Amino acid sequence: MTEPSETTAEAATLLLRSPRWSVSEVMELLEIGDVEFRRLIEADARLARVLAARQEGQVVIGLTERQCVVCGESFSTATYRNHCGAAACARVSKLNR
Ligand SMILES: [Zn+2]
Numbered sequence: 001m002t003e004p005s006e007t008t009a010e011a012a013t014l015l016l017r018s019p020r021w022s023v024s025e026v027m028e029l030l031e032i033g034d035v036e037f038r039r040l041i042e043a044d045a046r047l048a049r050v051l052a053a054r055q056e057g058q059v060v061i062g063l064t065e066r067q068c069v070v071c072g073e074s075f076s077t078a079t080y081r082n083h084c085g086a087a088a089c090a091r092v093s094k095l096n097r
Pocket residue numbers: 068069070071072073083084085086089
């Protein structure tokens with residue numbers, strides 16, 4: 001059973017992964033208002049993450065979720081990096097090579 005809001009959240013997540021679409025454009029496209037959009041973000045962790053990444057100005061296309069080989073923290077990357085990007089983890093992962 002699929003709730004309509006789940007489908008909307010999924011569509012919003014997909015659209016917002018692309019920098020081509022602005023948040024207001026996506027809301028218009030999916031015919032949702034501010035309140036509904038906020039509810040979607042609260043209900044959908046993936047959508048919230050995509051939005052957070054956009055706000056940080058990251059490119060979210062092709063991002064994969066990985067776990068840092070050093071500290072175990074999960075992180076997103078579009079490269080083959082196997083550490084979270086912290087200076088200490090970068091050093092240790094280089095030593096391990
Ligand atoms: Zn790390």
